[in-house]
Amino acid sequence: MEWFKKFMQGRYGVDQLSIFLLLLSLPLSLILAFIDFPYLSLITYVPLILCYLRIFSKNISKRQQENFRFLRYWYPTKKKALGYWSRLKGMKTHRYYHCPQCKQALRVPKGRGNIRITCPKCKAEFSKRT
Ligand SMILES: [Zn+2]
Structure with missing residues (x-):
């Protein structure tokens, strides 16, 4: 060595x-x-x-x-x-969205119906069907 x-x-x-x-x-x-x-x-x-x-x-x-x-x-x-x-x-258990305001990628659980999603980054709220 x-x-x-x-x-x-x-x-x-x-x-x-x-x-x-x-x-x-x-x-x-x-x-x-x-x-x-x-x-x-x-x-x-x-x-x-x-x-x-x-x-x-x-x-x-x-x-x-x-x-x-x-x-x-x-x-x-x-x-x-x-x-x-x-x-x-995570495709089977989660859905992925982008925040409409800051474009941050967000992950939410699948199969919960219509839910309100709050962006953890900019606190913007929007609703989506999961
Ligand atoms: Zn945001």
């Missing part, structure tokens, strides 16, 4: 973008396995090679900038995806 510590000294190491590239190669290889075209599967190695190049890179400030740019897109995308996922899970 000592040689590895020495080897990694002054090198960038693992960050979120590297992990993303690593995880990207897996579904990519699965998709490309179904497409029968010579050498196409080599594309799978592109994110993997990029991942290792970044981890062992000595240009730390440049790698940090790349990761920062990646995270600027990644966090909103992840938040949106998690929102869709939780909505999908």
